[in-house]
Every structure is written in structure tokens, then in C-alpha cells.
Amino acid sequence: MQPIADRNFDALVTPTKLHRSLYTDPTLFELEMQRIWGQAWIFIGHESQVPEPGDYFTTHINHNEPVVLIRDKNQAVHVLHNRCGHKGAKVVENRSGRARGALRCAYHGWTYRFDGSLQKVPNEKGYEGTGFDATDPCYSMQPVARVDSYRGFVFASLSHTAPDLIEWMGGARACFDNLCDRSPEGEVEVAGGVLRYEHACNWKFILENLNDTMHPMVVHESIVKAAEAYIATLPPEAAEQRKEAEIIPPFGASYEKFEDSGITGFAYGHHYDGGKTSIHSAYSVDPDYHEAMLAAYGEQRTQDILGFNTHNVLFYPSLTIKCAVQNIRVIRPISVDRFIVESWSFRLKGTPESMLQRTLLYSRLINSSMGMVGPDDLEVYRRAQTGLASSASDWVEFHRQYGKDQVLADRVVGGGTSDLDMRTQYRAWKAYMEGSMQGLPDHG
């Protein structure tokens, strides 16, 4: 492979081609962690994961920096660097839980308030006259540079110069509204646990796959055919009751159907497919749920909410949400050829249990490492990871419908089977890597 100059990203990303080193070069991965994951707003967690003061949830903001999401005694939610101000030990070790009184480092017993400020250093008199100042914030558990939330979804950025979260989300923000507005109370909460799925390949493969609508009918043909064939043998009344019959077959939808669903791209790499229609739009609506929605919103607004059907929405680079299914997947990179996907489910507040149960059914059928869809997706990512070691070519291509994207004021729209999603995310990739972040479309 030819060596690539550090800042020559034009040589790696063209409007229709990507250099294979994006998936295989460990030094490029380290640069991505600094420049993309170190600048973008990264999804940390949802406020409902920490309902009471002292409740915490630990994760990583990039491949190696530990952070903790925690609620303080005044109900404010913080994202702190999970590091003791003394010798640097990770303070909160468990994945989630409720701290009593204060956070306490396991090494020398330094304690911190839930907002991260240093509360007490044992045997303090040894510091007298040494110049040590316990009130200096550098000895606290420090907040991540920027922290903000939108409708309960907490993001953080390691960059002090990141744009405001609202600006960064752009028009894709409507998808958070749609997810939350699907609750008659306008609120969602994390429910039903998490699935963690280890992917032995580069983290970008899953982002590229979300709105790659040319793959489902190929990669998922087997499970669609197996499900359709078997469900067809059931008595009609039994077949009708199978929610799987709504969830699995749409993965085999035709090229025409996917083309109609369209793809919409935004600044900073965000995009979604669907809108008016998606593979989720033919789901049956629970009558009790529908009634609760009508009571809360009235006929027209209910129709508008339930009629906005996106499939996968990507908030580049760490979060993808399915509004119509009420679940999200969170990307946690580890190395150039390894990452974890977390699948979280949400309860729409004020809705029947059957709604959450469908969300959880979806997650175990589709997102589980032992599911019907996830392992076939991962299989093709891994084949790409392996194949890109070949010296036959340095390039992967994404020409589909190039030059046909329609540039509007705040977004780009195009055909559902186009590579608009690739163009959107790699414009942002290049912009982040060059230091400018935004990645707005610059051509018609």
C-alpha cells in the first residue's frame, strides 16, 4: 500500500471513491479518534438511565477515554471524565448503579460530589504548605468539554469549539422529536435492557450499511424466504398474530420500494432513509395506543407523527435510531478492526406494554448477535475487512446516482437506492479529518 501523507485527505476520499486504508490503517484509526470522535458530539446515554441523584452509567466517549454519566443532588445530569484527580485511577468501575453520598476512589479514598467536584482528601494535613489546592478544578473529576442533551438524549464533545448541539443536529433533530412524540406524553425512557454485540471489523462498515438499501434483498434473502415460506404454512388466523411477519419480510423489499423511500442527508454526516415510507411503515397499530395518541394530539397531528416513517437515522458517528421501532444502536469503537454495538430499547411513556414488547421482539430478532439479521450483516462487513487486504485495488466505489442529489437549504435529498448516504458521511469524515467539521454539500 502506498503511504499517505497525514493531511492529504483528497487522496483518500473522492466524491465517488474511498481509499481502502480508511478501513485497515491503525494510524488513520487513531487520527479518526482524535479528529472525528474528539470533535463531534458523541452519544453518551439517556437521562432516564440515571433517574435519581447518585445514579450513574459508565461508558467510553471514544476508543479509550472512560466517562461517567451521573445525576447530582440538584437533579442536573453530568458527563465526567472517569478519572481520579489524584493518581488517575478510574473512579466508577461498575457499568451502572447508584452511588451513596459521594463517589469514592478505590485507591486512596478521595471522594467526589456527584457533580465531580472534590469533596474530601484523607489525611489532608500532609498537603499543608505544599501548594496543593483542593479547590483547584484540576483535582476534581473533570466535566467533558461540552455536555448537552436534547429530549433526554445526552451527548458530550471533547472539543470546546464544537458547535451547539442544536446546530450540529440540524434537520435530523426532527427524528428525535418523532421518536419522543410517538409517546402520548411526548417522552421516552430506556427500558428492557441492552444487547452488546462485538463486531470484528472497522466501525464505519455499520454506518455505511444503515442506509445501504442495495444490500437487504441480498444479505437477508435467506431469512426473509425462510420466514415467509414457513409462516405461509400456518393457518391464516395464526399467521396474522405473528409480529415477525411484519418485521422480517420487509427486509426483502424490492429495489423499487427502497428507491421510493428516498434518502436525506445533512451537515456533519447525519442522514436517514425513508420519511413517507420505510420498511417499518406497514406495522400494525395497537388500537389502545392509537386511542391514546388521538386523545393527546388529535387526528391530524397523530397522522403526521405516525406517518413520518424513517428507517435508520444516523447521528454521525456514534448513534443510529429507529423512531418507528423505538430502539437505538450506539457505536463504541475499540480498534481499527473492532467495535461494539449496543442496542437499547425505549418505552413510549403512556402506552400499552405491547408497544415495548414489540420493540424488544424487534431487537432480539434483528439486532441480537444470535438474531436473524445481525450475523448476516456482520458476515459481509468481515468479508469486506478481509477482502480489502487485497492489493488488487486501493479503492472502494460509491457512484450510485452521483450528480443527481438535490441540494436544498439545509439538506440534500435523493433516491433511496443512491449512495447519497455515503457522500454525506464521507464529506463529514473528510471535513472532520481536515479540522473544519461541518461537511456541507458543495455540489449539485
Next chain:
Amino acid sequence: MADLASIERFLYREADLLDRPDLDSWLALYTEDAWYWIPAQEDQPDALNHVSHVYDDRVMMEIRRRNFVHPRASSKDWSVRCSHIIGNVRLAESEPGEVIRVRSNQHVVVHYREEQKLYAFTATHELIPTGDSYLIRSKRVDLINPEAPQTSLVIYL
């Protein structure tokens, strides 16, 4: 009183079919109203209000079995072989009636994608006596690490 030796023989037979794997014969060991469950949480109380790695009723088991041998299922291009070791077989408390609840500790080495992975779990079977053998009414697989990141698994444990 259930005969522990005959139950053990039955569990070995089930494991043998999974080891090959021969899912057609394996599924014949299950009742029509059977379910198979791998929870995603320690002591998970229920399969509907919390996510699971797998929670299949007979219909989903039939679909999964067909997918497993489908020529276009690329994750199944790789051969899968397993080796079950079953120990600590003990009868569990059960409701009065026909069903026998039995627990066992199982270590399964799964060979897939040229890698070997070790799964360790407590299996809970509900068995229904059928003359000289049993049928499986349900099987619950409680992994020792249900909340850890998992890699693709394309076979029942």
C-alpha cells in the same frame, strides 16, 4: 419419581444432535408448544419485557432451522461444530403435574469461522415423559455472562 439416569441419557442425546449439528432431529425432541430462551440478563424474570439474545417459540425455531441450511445465508457458509459437556444434572423444584424440571451445568465449545468459543451456562429443561423417553417443553440457557458483548452465534446452545 423421575429417573435421573434416563434424564441424563436424554440430555446427552439432545447435546449430540446439537453437536453435529442435526437441527431437524433436534427439533423433533421439542413439543409443539415449546420455547427456547437465552436471556440477556442475570436471573431475568421474563422474556417479553426485557430483551433476550434468543426467545423462540416453535414457529421461530422452525424458521431458524430453515434459515440455518439456506444456501443464501452467508453467515452460515461456515461450518459449525459444537462439543457439549454436561454435568451437575439435578432435579429442580417443579409444579405438581407432568412436567419435570431439570437443571444442568453445560460447557459448550463452538467452532465457527475458524475460531473456537467457549460458552458456559446453566440449562433448565422442562421435560414431559413420553413412555420410554421425554419431550422438551422448554429450555432456558442462563449464560454466566449474559450482559457481556457477544459475538455472532448461529447455532442453538
